[in-house]
Amino acid sequence: MSQSLVNQSQLIANIDKLVRDVVFHPIRFEDIKDRLNESYHSFMDSFDPDLFYSQTIDSFVYSTYAVVGDVDPSNVIWDHEKTQQFIKIISCYENDIKLEDNARYHQECQNKQNLERYVKNLINHYSRLVFIRIDLKYLKESSHLVTIEDFNTHMNKLREFIGNKKTCFKYLQGNAWALEQGDENGGLHCHLLLIYDGSKRQKDYHLAKEVGEKWQSITGGIGAYYSYHDTERKQGYEKNGKLGIGMIHRDKPKQVENAVCTSLYLTKPDKRNQHLKLWVPSMRTFGHGIYRVKKRRSLPPISK
Structure with a gap:
């Protein structure tokens, strides 16, 4: 660092x-x-x-x-x-500059389509899922110490934990992430979506807190996070008919619609100047899990 x-x-x-x-x-x-x-x-x-x-x-x-x-x-x-x-x-x-901006816009549109298909496949497959949305960033007083190499290292560690599906990632069925850089302050951050098996996990507030604390641990204490799962915040979303986090039931169309909309925030093509302006070689700025995996129950066999 x-x-x-x-x-x-x-x-x-x-x-x-x-x-x-x-x-x-x-x-x-x-x-x-x-x-x-x-x-x-x-x-x-x-x-x-x-x-x-x-x-x-x-x-x-x-x-x-x-x-x-x-x-x-x-x-x-x-x-x-x-x-x-x-x-x-x-x-x-x-x-x-315009050519690069246009290419980025079209890539975001493609990412949006892919993410929407991925999330809808998961919702159609499970009767209920727990959607977690959390933003991972750095403490303001420490952000000047964080380089793009540090951010990449921290994200690699996070994805490794997600892939292992242990501790706070146990019973995870889906995930997506998008890396961004603030327009005004240049702050490096990650928008993270986690989707858990609703028959195994509940209490979304505590899940989001555990994930945030895991990020703090990964970053050696200089990480910070923003959770969307506080009771007051969720009540505000619900009042406006836009609650798309927490427990989502497949047979409740409004919940499903809101969950998809919440997920797609990660890939808003019209978001201005939030893209990374520098990166390390081979660094990815967006990704999501794989739906058709051998361990996902009740799927037809994957042909070789």
Whole structure:
């Protein structure tokens, strides 16, 4: 875990926002210059060529290099002339950024279709299921210590526990997860969906609490979580006819509809700028379990 006081994910979010503001929105010239002087040195100091970056970040690196070349970032001052050059060059990447955004949107649409099919298959197979929704993140005072490599390590450990189906994951029948990065603060977080056999598990509040505590343990105490299963929160959903967590019965269509809608929050294509802007090689940002497995009872044999 990095001991630097530089918040890697916050820096990346700031650069992504700067690029999008310059390319897609009217913005004061002085504002651009100030933000370049505020962020450029720290960003370049933390830049890791072994990581993968979104097109906005790559475009920033290419554009600033075209202006200042190999000059030590600590010696670069973004004056009027350099800022003008940067604006001119970064604007050339507008189509590349749009292409990546469109590709991401279509991937989210595909993820949504796959997740909906997966969840509906589970609901049709079991008479009742317990749906758990929890967001996994980091303590605000410790988030600057967390790198994307740390986040990836923590998620790998979590998925290993989920796969083993022990302790708080016992009787788990389905799962899905989506990794995101906050737009404003750059906070790395995971939206997690867990689906348990309703004949074996109840008490969704306690289940969500156990999962949150497992995340805290995985992260060495710097993890935090947000549970949707507090009584008051669930009552609010129920009052509005949108309760889709807790015990879901297959023969209650409204419960089923709400559970599917709750699940699909993980794959909202129109969610703006919440995607990861950097990742380690081979890092996945979305996934769900497999429905047709040999151990799932009463399914026709899987042909070889």
